[in-house]
Amino acid sequence: MLFFSFFKTLIGKEIIVELKNDLCIRGVLDSVDQYLNIKLAKISVVDEDKYPHLLSVKNCFIRGSVVRYVQLPARDVNKELLQDSTRVEAREQKRK
Numbered sequence: 001m002l003f004f005s006f007f008k009t010l011i012g013k014e015i016i017v018e019l020k021n022d023l024c025i026r027g028v029l030d031s032v033d034q035y036l037n038i039k040l041a042k043i044s045v046v047d048e049d050k051y052p053h054l055l056s057v058k059n060c061f062i063r064g065s066v067v068r069y070v071q072l073p074a075r076d077v078n079k080e081l082l083q084d085s086t087r088v089e090a091r092e093q094k095r096k
Helices: 002-008 079-095
Strands: 014-019 024-032 038-045 059-062 067-071
Touching: 002 024, 002 079, 014 038, 024 059
Parallel strands: none
Antiparallel strands: 014 024, 014 067, 024 038, 038 059
């Protein structure tokens, strides 16, 4: 649940999602669910020459299992909050 909570704080921010098929999509994070499925708005494809058929697409839904990486703008990441949350979750895992 750590990453789900973290991604919820980034709703409305621009991110880049790299898929397992090497497609990179830039867009504004519209929503995310507990399976890390991602909905992007105002999308653009990073390599438009390779994927010209996606130029007309304005928003998309990405299944969490096909995501390789999510690139986040450094200015939007609260590192202290993320580190604290990671420590809390690690403590909870040890208790189980």
